[in-house]
Amino acid sequence: MCGYNLASEERIGLQDLRAQLDKVLASYSGEEMIKIYNSGSFLDSREIPLEFRQDILDGFEGAGRILFETRPEFVTEEALDEFPSGRISVAIGLESKSDAVLKNCIRKGFTVEQYVAAAELLGRKRIPLRTYLLLKPPFLTERQSIEDSKRSVSFASKFSESVSINPVNVQKGTLVEELWRRGDYRPPWLWSLIEVLKTGKECSGTRVFSSPSGGGTPRGVHDCGKCDRKVLEAIQRFTFSQDQSEFNQTQCECMVEWRALIEVQDVMNASVDADRYLSSELELE
Numbered sequence: 001m002c003g004y005n006l007a008s009e010e011r012i013g014l015q016d017l018r019a020q021l022d023k024v025l026a027s028y029s030g031e032e033m034i035k036i037y038n039s040g041s042f043l044d045s046r047e048i049p050l051e052f053r054q055d056i057l058d059g060f061e062g063a064g065r066i067l068f069e070t071r072p073e074f075v076t077e078e079a080l081d082e083f084p085s086g087r088i089s090v091a092i093g094l095e096s097k098s099d100a101v102l103k104n105c106i107r108k109g110f111t112v113e114q115y116v117a118a119a120e121l122l123g124r125k126r127i128p129l130r131t132y133l134l135l136k137p138p139f140l141t142e143r144q145s146i147e148d149s150k151r152s153v154s155f156a157s158k159f160s161e162s163v164s165i166n167p168v169n170v171q172k173g174t175l176v177e178e179l180w181r182r183g184d185y186r187p188p189w190l191w192s193l194i195e196v197l198k199t200g201k202e203c204s205g206t207r208v209f210s211s212p213s214g215g216g217t218p219r220g221v222h223d224c225g226k227c228d229r230k231v232l233e234a235i236q237r238f239t240f241s242q243d244q245s246e247f248n249q250t251q252c253e254c255m256v257e258w259r260a261l262i263e264v265q266d267v268m269n270a271s272v273d274a275d276r277y278l279s280s281e282l283e284l285e
């Protein structure tokens with residue numbers, strides 16, 4: 001499901017990274033928190049050279065907190081010791097607490113145990129952890145994906161300061177795109193996302209939130225089209241307030257369809273988009 005292979009460029013070097021940083025620093029005016037969207041592993045020196053890590057820390061000297069992402073295998077004592085204490089937060093994309101899902105649906109390339117080892121090390125060093133979870137990787141039914149994410153929130157919140165739910169967004173050139181084109185995959189419903197956020201919040205004191213990319217479009221997390229904007233706004237409000245009553249006003253007749261799809265998929269034991277199979281025209285961009 002990941003489209004980064006198409007967006008990757010091996011020839012990017014230190015010079016380019018520095019140019020990018022200079023450009024950002026030109027508009028930096030002392031914001032307290034910096035999030036680096038490295039879309040990979042910040043602690044992997046093949047991606048982000050060591051000297052550049054220091055450039056970033058120096059550049060954002062005024063920032064109290066710098067958040068970056070990394071795979072757990074790069075979270076080592078040695079790597080963390082480079083950073084002054086109290087200034088960094090680390091984000092890890094665990095995606096799911098199930099090794100079977102990591103292996104068969106995502107091909108993540110690491111195990112839950114590796115995540116736990118990294119999370120525990122961060123905990124010992126008092127470095128806050130944000131965990132990303134993936135809602136509805138391919139080959140899971142809508143219900144299986146909801147249950148998987150609920151269990152994963154409950155698991156990850158033991159180690160995390162915050163848990164972010166990322167619904168799958170169909171990206172170009174991926175296997176998921178092919179499945180989606182032929183009706184064998186539908187991105188998750190917004191109702192599913194709400195259920196995960198609500199239950200996630202109930203079972204943990206951790207901040208649980210979602211800022212879905214491509215929300216409300218056929219390629220992203222979506223409902224019927226009529227309620228999407230309102231529901232996405234409620235999700236955004238919840239992200240800040242953490243108050244479940246934000247979802248009280250989000251009702252739509254398509255909830256019936258969502259529940260029916262869940263039941264149909266249970267009976268079929270398949271993750272096909274039953275609605276798309278039954279409708280005569282496939283409306284995809």
Ligand SMILES: [Zn+2]
Binds near residue numbers: 223224226228255
């Ligand atoms: Zn609707």
